[in-house]
Amino acid sequence: EEQEEDTLRELRLFLRSVTERLSRDRRFKAFTKPVDLEEVPDYITVIQHPMDLSTILSKIDLHKYVTAREFVYDMDLIWKNALEYNPDSDPADRQIRHRACALKDTVHAIIRDELDEDFNRICERIRDSR
Numbered sequence: 001e002e003q004e005e006d007t008l009r010e011l012r013l014f015l016r017s018v019t020e021r022l023s024r025d026r027r028f029k030a031f032t033k034p035v036d037l038e039e040v041p042d043y044i045t046v047i048q049h050p051m052d053l054s055t056i057l058s059k060i061d062l063h064k065y066v067t068a069r070e071f072v073y074d075m076d077l078i079w080k081n082a083l084e085y086n087p088d089s090d091p092a093d094r095q096i097r098h099r100a101c102a103l104k105d106t107v108h109a110i111i112r113d114e115l116d117e118d119f120n121r122i123c124e125r126i127r128d129s130r
């Protein structure tokens with residue numbers, strides 16, 4: 001009903017603010033757009049579920065997220081994919097893994113610090129009721 005739509009609107013505003021903050025951070029430039037499959041032709045053979053910040057922003061606007069948990073699942077795909085595709089000890093792989101770990105820690109810290117637990121429980125109950 002109307003209260004549920006108000007709650008989900010507030011969730012979308014919060015998720016957009018988090019996603020836009022991350023997209024402005026220079027450390028996360030490589031995560032802002034899908035990995036270019038022309039630049040990295042074997043990427044799709046290694047990574048089954050590509051994800052990036054622009055895709056997450058589109059999913060927010062398509063009302064794909066009813067809980068922060070679903071949003072964090074996609075955020076986790078970004079850094080997990082980067083760790084999986086870039087495992088080597090060369091400096092380029094090390095640099096993107098460092099950035100992947102920074103993304104993981106930043107997302108989880110923002111959710112811990114800025115998502116109200118009671119608000120989150122209301123979203124989870126809406127999710128369960130659908």
Ligand SMILES: Cc1noc(C)c1-c1cc(NS(=O)(=O)c2ccccc2)cc(C(=O)O)c1
Nearest residue numbers: 029030031032033034035036039082085096
């Ligand atoms: C992400 C990712 N996961 O595996 C790899 C490898 C990367 C990755 C991919 C690219 N090149 S790209 O053309 O696909 C691109 C450029 C700008 C934004 C988004 C993607 C660059 C870098 C980089 O570190 O600069 C990293």
